[in-house]
Amino acid sequence: MLENYKVRILIVEDSKSLGMVYAAVARQLDAAVRVAETGVRAMEIINEFQPEIILLDLWLPDVKGMDILRYIQKQELKIVTIVMTANGSVDYAVESMRLGAYDFLEKPISTDRLRTTLNNTIEKIKLSALAEPFIPGNSIPGGFIGESPAIKAVFDRISRVRYSNASVFITGESGTGKDVTANVLHEMNTSRKGPFVAINCAAIPRELMESEIFGHVKGAFTGATQDHQGAVSQADGGTLFLDELCEMSIDLQSKLLRFLQSSVFHKVGSLKDEKVDVRIICATNRNPMEEIKKGRFREDLFYRLYVIHIHLPPLRQRGFDVVLIARYFLKKYSDEEKKGFIGFSKDAEAYLMSRPWPGNVRQLQNMVHQAVVLNTGEVMTRDMLPRDMMQGDAPANENAVTSDTFMRNTGSIYSTPARFFRSAGGFGIIDGYRISGAPDIVSAESRNDGHSVQEADTGFSQDISDNRPENRSAASSPKIPEVLPPPTTSRGTDSFSVDISGGALPLDEVEKLYILEILRRNSGSVSRTAEELGLVPSTLYRKISRWQKSGEIVKTGEVYFKSTD
Amino acid sequence: MIIDMTILRAMVNDVGTEMFPGIRDVYVQESTETIERLQKSLASGDFETLARDIHTQKSVLETYGAADALEQALSLDKKCKSGVAVGDMDAEIRKFISTLAETRDAVSRLTAEDLKEF
Numbered sequence: 001m002l003e004n005y006k007v008r009i010l011i012v013e014d015s016k017s018l019g020m021v022y023a024a025v026a027r028q029l030d031a032a033v034r035v036a037e038t039g040v041r042a043m044e045i046i047n048e049f050q051p052e053i054i055l056l057d058l059w060l061p062d063v064k065g066m067d068i069l070r071y072i073q074k075q076e077l078k079i080v081t082i083v084m085t086a087n088g089s090v091d092y093a094v095e096s097m098r099l100g101a102y103d104f105l106e107k108p109i110s111t112d113r114l115r116t117t118l119n120n121t122i123e124k125i126k127l128s129a130l131a132e133p134f135i136p137g138n139s140i141p142g143g144f145i146g147e148s149p150a151i152k153a154v155f156d157r158i159s160r161v162r163y164s165n166a167s168v169f170i171t172g173e174s175g176t177g178k179d180v181t182a183n184v185l186h187e188m189n190t191s192r193k194g195p196f197v198a199i200n201c202a203a204i205p206r207e208l209m210e211s212e213i214f215g216h217v218k219g220a221f222t223g224a225t226q227d228h229q230g231a232v233s234q235a236d237g238g239t240l241f242l243d244e245l246c247e248m249s250i251d252l253q254s255k256l257l258r259f260l261q262s263s264v265f266h267k268v269g270s271l272k273d274e275k276v277d278v279r280i281i282c283a284t285n286r287n288p289m290e291e292i293k294k295g296r297f298r299e300d301l302f303y304r305l306y307v308i309h310i311h312l313p314p315l316r317q318r319g320f321d322v323v324l325i326a327r328y329f330l331k332k333y334s335d336e337e338k339k340g341f342i343g344f345s346k347d348a349e350a351y352l353m354s355r356p357w358p359g360n361v362r363q364l365q366n367m368v369h370q371a372v373v374l375n376t377g378e379v380m381t382r383d384m385l386p387r388d389m390m391q392g393d394a395p396a397n398e399n400a401v402t403s404d405t406f407m408r409n410t411g412s413i414y415s416t417p418a419r420f421f422r423s424a425g426g427f428g429i430i431d432g433y434r435i436s437g438a439p440d441i442v443s444a445e446s447r448n449d450g451h452s453v454q455e456a457d458t459g460f461s462q463d464i465s466d467n468r469p470e471n472r473s474a475a476s477s478p479k480i481p482e483v484l485p486p487p488t489t490s491r492g493t494d495s496f497s498v499d500i501s502g503g504a505l506p507l508d509e510v511e512k513l514y515i516l517e518i519l520r521r522n523s524g525s526v527s528r529t530a531e532e533l534g535l536v537p538s539t540l541y542r543k544i545s546r547w548q549k550s551g552e553i554v555k556t557g558e559v560y561f562k563s564t565d
Numbered sequence: 566m567i568i569d570m571t572i573l574r575a576m577v578n579d580v581g582t583e584m585f586p587g588i589r590d591v592y593v594q595e596s597t598e599t600i601e602r603l604q605k606s607l608a609s610g611d612f613e614t615l616a617r618d619i620h621t622q623k624s625v626l627e628t629y630g631a632a633d634a635l636e637q638a639l640s641l642d643k644k645c646k647s648g649v650a651v652g653d654m655d656a657e658i659r660k661f662i663s664t665l666a667e668t669r670d671a672v673s674r675l676t677a678e679d680l681k682e683f
Contacts, residue, residue, distance in 0.1 A: 014621060015621050015624065016591050017591045017592040025579070061617065086620055107623070111579040
């Protein structure tokens with residue numbers, strides 16, 4: 001279906017000859033293309049052609065390109081705008097991004113660069129077409145909200161597997177929407193007519209769990225005064241969702257495994273075999289590999305269930321989705337509580353985006369609900385947000401499955417394992433890590449960029465505080481852990497190194513070097529770099545602008561260099 | 566160098582050599598219109614139109630590999646941004662117009678065959 005779909009592109013460029021060149025490139029990508037040489041003509045084409053992508057020159061003969069951006073934003077048109085200008089001022093870039101531009105290209109634009117940018121944008125549009133049904137308001141079940149690449153990868157996965165009856169294993173931190181995902185999977189599989197039955201294995205006393213899942217006959221145990229249909233019977237023809245699966249006892253795991261192998265079970269107290277047709281979805285916020293290692297979870301059961309894996313990213317990896325979800329809950333609870341809130345202030349949204357959200361969507365939901373109940377007004381400002389609910393930087397469950405720990409152990413397609421190792425020369429090799437905290441502590445937070453891994457590996461992270469210069473004696477040498485090969489990804493095996501042989505660098509210097517390296521790899525594309533680094537593009541533009549103004553970096557062509565390079 | 570054939574050839578091969586005749590003809594027509602506007606702006610002292618045309622030509626000329634004209638456009642663009650009056654750029658603008666005409670004529674003589682990569 002998507003292979004035949006032509007994305008509609010409008011090119012707004014006052015030079016007819018340049019417009020032809022850009023149009024030729026766009027048509028090579030199998031898009032439907034129109035060209036406008038003036039702002040007025042562009043507006044006409046926007047209304048009649050309804051483009052999905054606009055390549056917009058900022059300096060037009062009749063209107064300002066920024067005014068067209070404002071119009072698109074005000075009308076809330078679903079158009080991805082890529083701005084072009086020969087004026088390389090970063091202020092233009094920041095302003096256009098603030099007005100909703102998706103990307104910013106500085107002229108002259110090479111055909112290669114244009115092709116890459118358009119191709120990436122077209123792919124995202126097509127992915128959005130898959131994800132559209134999952135945005136609330138379109139009467140599609142589930143209530144997923146999000147536009148971030150991380151959650152769209154989830155939408156794509158759900159869409160691909162929706163008609164399958166294979167078992168699904170959902171992982172993710174607490175509050176990321178595992179139950180919502182299970183529900184959506186059930187609703188989207190229209191081939192199954194039976195009900196959706198959910199069992200929370202953590203909420204049921206262990207001694208009653210077998211009965212809850214498989215049922216019991218009258219007299220099976222004290223208190224069993226009548227027959228009871230277990231969850232598997234109730235879910236016949238439909239879906240059985242086992243939440244918090246790792247809380248299940250080992251004995252019951254054995255019985256579950258037998259059931260999964262044969263679809264046959266018997267109720268507690270009965271010898272009669274019963275057969276049902278049930279699709280199994282399970283979820284956990286624990287790390288199943290850790291549970292297996294500790295002998296608390298059966299490895300054979302895990303691999304029986306782990307046919308399709310869906311990992312839900314934590315909210316902190318979803319960028320602007322935090323604001324979209326918060327807005328949704330603000331409207332929902334304003335209606336429910338009969339309050340008049342219509343939106344958040346800019347500083348409130350900035351504050352929401354800055355929080356780590358260890359409780360994820362559930363925490364955000366509760367916070368917004370409380371804020372609505374306790375306040376009145378039209379605009380929810382920062383000081384209305386309850387501070388006591390915003391604390392915490394680490395997942396509440398220390399054994400929680402964070403994306404990097406689970407992916408590292410299973411080689412899931414969702415992220416490149418993050419790894420840190422140090423060579424004998426004292427250089428710090430940072431590969432796939434986002435640098436946070438103290439200069440000599442590196443946090444192991446992987447990118448959720450969807451690149452596949454060629455190997456399932458057992459990477460590790462290491463706190464290097466013991467190797468800080470002040471802790472090192474002259475005679476000692478840094479501990480050298482086993483040096484692991486860099487992960488094999490579709491991007492090759494480049495690594496990024498920082499020379500700290502002369503002492504630790506200030507964190508902001510390391511950040512600058514890292515950003516410049518990622519920019520270089522992306523041929524100077526700020527939007528792609530921002531996406532990879534989990535930043536809003538305007539944030540990255542502001543950093544670059546500040547460094548350029550202070551003379552710390554210069555730009556040559558499409559590449560930024562340190563002034564001292 | 567009026568036309569850097571390496572740049573022009575790379576661009577044309579990228580979009581497809583079969584596109585060149587159409588692109589060439591549009592460029593030639595556009596150049597003619599730009600030259601006319603520049604002459605009018607020079608005569609009337611219309612700074613705004615002059616500055617916009619020079620600004621636009623930067624990208625066009627670089628895309629087509631028009632090296633000499635590009636160099637002149639960059640210099641004029643810088644002067645326009647600094648607010649130099651049209652009258653003070655008279656000689657330079659005339660030279661630019663002349664180079665643009667040369668460039669246009671050079672491009673008009675090219676065929677798709679000239680631009681095929683070896």
